[in-house]
Amino acid sequence: MSDKMRFEPASIQVKQGETVRFVVRNAGQIKHEMNLGTEKELLEHLEVMKKFPNMEHDEPNKVTIAPGQQGEIVWQFTKAGTVNFACLVPGHYEAGMKGKVQVSKK
Incomplete structure (x- = not known):
């Protein structure tokens, strides 16, 4: 991941x-994160992150x-x-x- 706001690769296939x-490296200059979940779960957590942007995660899927x-x-x-993943740092x-x-x- 980098400050280009993309995951590489953005699509993964598993059985x-x-x-x-997942070994995730932040090559950027700002904080990033990776969250696994359904689209609904990610969007719900995105709203929480907007209220608490400095939240740190200790869950197994984040x-x-x-x-x-x-x-x-x-x-x-x-x-x-399908399992989605995303960086939920606001923006x-x-x-x-x-x-x-x-x-x-x-």
Whole structure:
């Protein structure tokens, strides 16, 4: 991730039951984060982040990353379908900092 407000790659394909270790590096000059969830969950949390923009995360599906640092999320994709990910620092999601994990059936 960088200050270009994009995840690279922005689309990932995995198989149901697969466990993935996301190693997320912030090559930018400002704080970013990665959140995994449904579109609804991400949009709900985005509203919370607008009220509390300096919120730090300690949940297994979220990581906040300072400039020049890296973080990890280890996640098992138990259901087929789409899992979204995004940076919910105010303004970043709106600028396009989001992506999708397509989970195919076993």
